[in-house]
Amino acid sequence: MRILFGTVLFLAALALSGCKTLREPDWLQNPKSVYPEASYLSAVGEGNSRQTAEYAASANLSRIFKSHIEATERLIDVASETETHFSRTTQMSSDINILSEETLINIQHAEAWKDDLGRYHAIAYIDRQKTAAIYQHQIDENSRRVQAFLTYADQADSLLQKHAHLRAAERLANETTLLLQQLKVIHSPTAIAAAPPYSIAALKTALSTNGEKIHVAIHIDGDTNERAEEMLKEMITRYGFTVGEPAVLTLQGDVSFTDSGKRTDDLLFYYFNLTVEVKDQAGRTITTITENGREAVTSTEEALPRFFRTLNKAIQENGPRSLDAYFNSLIEQNR
Template sequence: MDEWKLGLLILLAPMLITGCKTLTGGEPDWMANPKAVYPEAQYLVAVGEGDTRHAAENAADANLSRIFEANIHSDERLLDQSRESGGAFERTTDFTADINILSSQTLHNIQHAESWRDERARVHAVAYLDRRETAAIYRGMIDEKNARVHFLMAQAEQSASLLKKYAALRAAGRHAAESKLLLSQLKVIHPPSVPGSTPGYSKNNLRKALADTAKQIRVQIQIAGDDEKRITSCLEELITRYGFVAGQPGVLAVDGRIVVTDTGQRTHDLVFVRYELAAQVKDADGTVLASINEKGREGHVSVEAARIRSFRTLENAIESRVALRLDTYFNSLVDESAQ
């Protein structure tokens, strides 16, 4: 077992003992001034209240997280460019920021001491982090993330497959973003520990390598029956989120067919159409990487309005399901077990 994980288990043990005590009677000192009981040089501390002990501890945890900001956002901004050349549509995307993690603040090694019930039966609880002990855990987690980044960057460098190279760099970017989040928390918990945990790789170089690799992945899209190019445009928008280029010749190909027909069914105020979309994403060898098969019906006041509604339904399905299946595919190309 990793040393930092063992340390975490050891540090959690006191919580099971001290965390089961609820005081009554006079107000404890930590209510008026938590830092008097938990000195700021050694601890980060916050107090919360609720109808139950569990609710009070959750409130204390939330107040503790506000010290670090409620949410950390590292936006992934993309510069989208498109042009037509020789009858072929080409669309490229430049990455201008880190691979993104949008998450509520998650803190590690939060501990709870006693709680106190006031005369109104409201429960108050204290949550705290021991700065030095928690810093040791964070250093271990950051070191693990950084080691994975180095491993995946090396894996990408050695890969002869463009898709595997992209997948490795994409995974490296995700671990780098997680490391950055942990490091930002460590800066608050124990600033002296930060220099020793700063990553040895360049995040800018990692971003550039991912963007450059993504631009080499061209995707040819052919959807029969898509006369208005609505499904084609939706697929183009999807692949640019990965940094790929829509054009020829394709490293990947999206082939499919869309059919929307009037069912002939009418009610007193609705007209119904039936829709069906079948599409597959394939690599150069013809292996299916992701697929979508959607069928159903939509109703509206006219055939055209019902058609528009059916396309919106299909666009939502593409954005969610095809993206999820592509993510699953690229994740499957990454072998982190060899580390």
Template structure:
């Protein structure tokens, strides 16, 4: 083959490669034969650098999913807990949100950058991120099915439990599982081309009703040595009344808060008087079984000494109510 012929072929090949490099990919128009919508979830991003385009494409695909933006207004258990304590409700929301984000982050590890194209005129990079819908749907369905089993099991155990404390514990666990399931089910509807999601074993309203009924059936006993004016006890009762719980005589008590209250006062060289109210106590079920033993303390300050003492004791009472509900909720994790 002559040298001139070889040169012509090399030039032709170079022109062909250049033309292919310039060809605008079909996925920039919103659809792709290679990555069809029925098989892949996709997102496109553009930026001035290759890495920035890649990062933005991944972020855009993540935005499709509801788990990253779990609603703070629809969490059933959080709404119920807010009657007792706003911080406890917020803490619950954060725990659920962190768990859901962890699940989604694991699923989003399947995201890959399928193609990158550079517009030679503008110099900008376009990145296509894709995620296999069927694989994601499978992973989400497994998690949703696990939560459905937990919901059904906790409701079953709650219905069978004789103690209203145990009933409430299991129903709260079921309500939490429902809160975790909601955004995952929404993502499953996006990932699965059929949009199919199994029917809930129990509707949130059904479980919420069981929670309300169980809480209203709990009879409390409060025995706090050192609570001379009953400030701590009164704060506990007021806080738990919002959940329907009520004081009862000893022979009717389902759970007892038994302990000792202490108050310490000091000044820090300023006009403020500081008080630290603390309690060493046990939570016991009917029959004497100890649910937990703990120490709780609350610090408050005021320009008026008596006011600082009262605020510290009232704060301690509210915190004891929170601790009681948290212990009741955790009982359901261990089983019957």
């Protein structure tokens, strides 16, 4: 009987011990004790599942980059204001934040732990040396492609071809700059060695100068008060081109705003349409900007202002996209 009673107690104790979670890991309160800062970047996160805990750990790891990069950008910005030639560099901060939060390279999730309350805890880390090598390879490859785009731009036989390649070079150079910012946090010596051979400031100047040489003429039928033309001028100017002659590009089209004749008890319905063909110097249509829709208004007096607000929003958003698609297609043709 004593043996049976002792066995029952032993089994009960064993069952109770099985309900307990393992001892809290050392990395939970002090990640650097397990992943030394000299060799790793690390962060801890928690969630209702292992997956959400790992996601939270990755997000917390990205905040290390965000704080480092934002601090660097603020220092550069302050320093630039003291120079005789005033310039600002913090306009890239939003892009840096997005990159640091979404596209960190080589994040590892090694361990997870479940506490007594059922919450999961996970650690994310980056191996500095291994990850620095990956970054350097990507930066070197990007720099090679930027140089190739610049060579194509120098050899281009038209302002449009040159603009397409300068634009592609600038976009890739911006991406490379953001990778370099991350690499400085991961392993500063490698970042210094990976510095690209081109000047991004000179690249941006070349793109801006070439854009100013692209003159654009605008001819819109049905635009009695030239409101649509003014909207298109604003879009073209923001894009970096110049409105005027002799034209490298011509925006030719028509705009209409008509009463549909449809009514409800309290609403009138109007249709609007804008069709603009963007043509090169040879008269070829390279892209088309089309906007159409219906406005529901309470009075005729309300109709035109609503129409122009809707049209302007559409032009400023979709016009640049159409031009972007055209310049991207020029790059694809040369691959």
